[in-house]
Amino acid sequence: MTDEAKAVDGTSWGQWVRVGHDRWEIVRRSWTVYLRNTHELIRLLNVPASNLGVSLQLMGDDREATAPFWEELDQRLHNLLSSAVSLVDHTRRLLKYYEPDVPTFVAEYGRRNTAVTDMNETSFLRDFRNYLLHYGAPPVVQNMDLGPMTQADTTGHSIKLSATRLLEWDKWSARSRRYLSSFGDRDGPVISIDVVAYANAMSTLFAWLFDQRRAINSDENVLNRFGIAEA
DSSP: OOTTSOOOOHHHHHHHHHHHHHHHHHHHHHHHHHHHHHHHHHHHHHHHHHOHHHHHHHHSSOHHHHHHHHHHHHHHHHHHHHHHHHHHHHHHHHHHHHTTTOHHHHHHHHHHHHHHHTSHHHHHHHHHHHHHHHTOOOOEEEEEOOSOOSSTTOOSEEEEEOHHHHTTSSOOOHHHHHHHHTSOTTOOOBHHHHHHHHHHHHHHHHHHHHHTHHHHTTOHHHHHHTTOOOO
16 A cells, blocks of 8 residues: 555444445345245156146146146246246345445346346246236146157156137236247247246356355455445
8 A cells, every 4th residue: 555545434334344244234135035936846847747646636627626736836836936036136225235336246237137138038037937926827738748758757747837818918028929939839938948047147147146255355346435445
């Protein structure tokens, strides 16, 4: 430091670090909730995909026997989509806090986040949350592929969402509407495929995000603001 350097503002520095720490913890906890909800939904969808007896039961007419599965699917979908939106909002709050002092960090997050938001799966799932909130229940359709299986432990059963019925809602974003329109009349997004694609993209993004936590406090702009010399 030169003789003209500012004195260390320890009180403000400590408060700045503490507030940042609190927001990081909120994002971390929110991320954990999102991951748990993702794993729980995928686990549920994997049951009929790997158990022929369950898949045949779900394809049958005994609604009383299958009701617990479909009720849990509704629950898991709601939990996942709600936690995904909460995670996005909590992360925005974190970024807003750091933007005045570490704009390069926020800009790089924005660049990486764009790669996620440009995915059809991201647009659809985030809009789908509003569909469930404001319009209706998941329009589920089942499919059983009876052809040769590429994996011995699969049944060929998949759970989709009817694109035709989803498109009855008029509030889809342009990207989501194009995505849904790409499916045939009796087809639609396979829930597990879209959820896994989105989860993988978010995992890459948030692995990078959490790696930045320690470096932020030693950013040159932050050190200059509080009059702290680099070691």
